[in-house]
Amino acid sequence: MINLKYTIEGGNFTNAGFASSQVKKTLKQLNVSTKLIKNVVVALYEAEVNIVAHANKGEIDVSISPEEVKMILTDQGKGIKDIDQAMTVGYSTASQKVRAMGFGAGMGLPNIKKNVDLLTIESNVGIGTTLTMIKKLI
Amino acid sequence: MELNQVIDILNAKVVAGNASNFSVEKGFCSDLMSDVLTVDTDKMLLITGMSNLQTIRTSEMADIHCIALVRNKKATIEMKGLAMELGITLIETSFSMYRAVGELYASGLQPVY
Numbered sequence A: 001m002i003n004l005k006y007t008i009e010g011g012n013f014t015n016a017g018f019a020s021s022q023v024k025k026t027l028k029q030l031n032v033s034t035k036l037i038k039n040v041v042v043a044l045y046e047a048e049v050n051i052v053a054h055a056n057k058g059e060i061d062v063s064i065s066p067e068e069v070k071m072i073l074t075d076q077g078k079g080i081k082d083i084d085q086a087m088t089v090g091y092s093t094a095s096q097k098v099r100a101m102g103f104g105a106g107m108g109l110p111n112i113k114k115n116v117d118l119l120t121i122e123s124n125v126g127i128g129t130t131l132t133m134i135k136k137l138i
Numbered sequence B: 001m002e003l004n005q006v007i008d009i010l011n012a013k014v015v016a017g018n019a020s021n022f023s024v025e026k027g028f029c030s031d032l033m034s035d036v037l038t039v040d041t042d043k044m045l046l047i048t049g050m051s052n053l054q055t056i057r058t059s060e061m062a063d064i065h066c067i068a069l070v071r072n073k074k075a076t077i078e079m080k081g082l083a084m085e086l087g088i089t090l091i092e093t094s095f096s097m098y099r100a101v102g103e104l105y106a107s108g109l110q111p112v113y
């Protein structure tokens, strides 16, 4: 079992994607298939960008076993009021700054769901959000 | 299509990475990174007017190895550095998005959809 932990800074679009990049390198070293790696890192990257775009700070916790990759992303921030609405393609509260970076089209969460086997979202308005994602490797 | 041919067609300049012995099979254009992250195609050329570090990160996650920046967008030093580190070739053209994709399509570069 491999455990990886990263701290994410809200609003910092320079470092966004660093954690996902490190996870990708690790999965490559473990000889996971290209297709599965892409599923994992696309989901993780969209979730990482969500912390940068929509929260104040957060933490990413990834555990890799031969069976699965489990990713837990916890953030402190404004939280999500209506999770079903947030999961809808096209729904976005992203700022102009986020849109100028090429995100904020309301496609992140639906694409995360498509790429992993399990996605759960827990959120408290004004406190923060926790995303748990599991991708099976076998 | 050989990358050298893409470069020729777009009158482009290589600003990071290698262009020889490199080919792309399909083209996809978008300024929206979330859109790029939904595409599941190998050997794809990304044609975009979005020029920032997340353009490179998106390509890394999506296994895209060549990016054409259109309408005179310039890659920053940081973008070039990251592209190099990841083995991504970055090219720049002064063509508009419309002209770049039009010329590539007319020359036979296949669309994803």
Ligand SMILES: Nc1ncnc2c1ncn2[C@@H]1O[C@H](COP(=O)(O)OP(=O)(O)O)[C@@H](O)[C@H]1O
Binding pocket: A046, A050, A051, A053, A054, A055, A075, A077, A078, A079, A080, A086, A087, A091, A092, A093, A094, A103, A104, A105, A106, A107, A108, A109, A110, A129, B034
């Ligand atoms: N970590 C988060 N904290 C607070 N709100 C979030 C978070 N992640 C997603 N959201 C909310 O869900 C919406 C949809 O997210 P997503 O599908 O990734 O689209 P986008 O990020 O492009 O807006 C966001 O606009 C935001 O309102």
Ligand SMILES: [Mg+2]
Binding pocket: A046, A049, A050, A053, A103, A104, A107, A108, A109
């Ligand atoms: Mg998002």
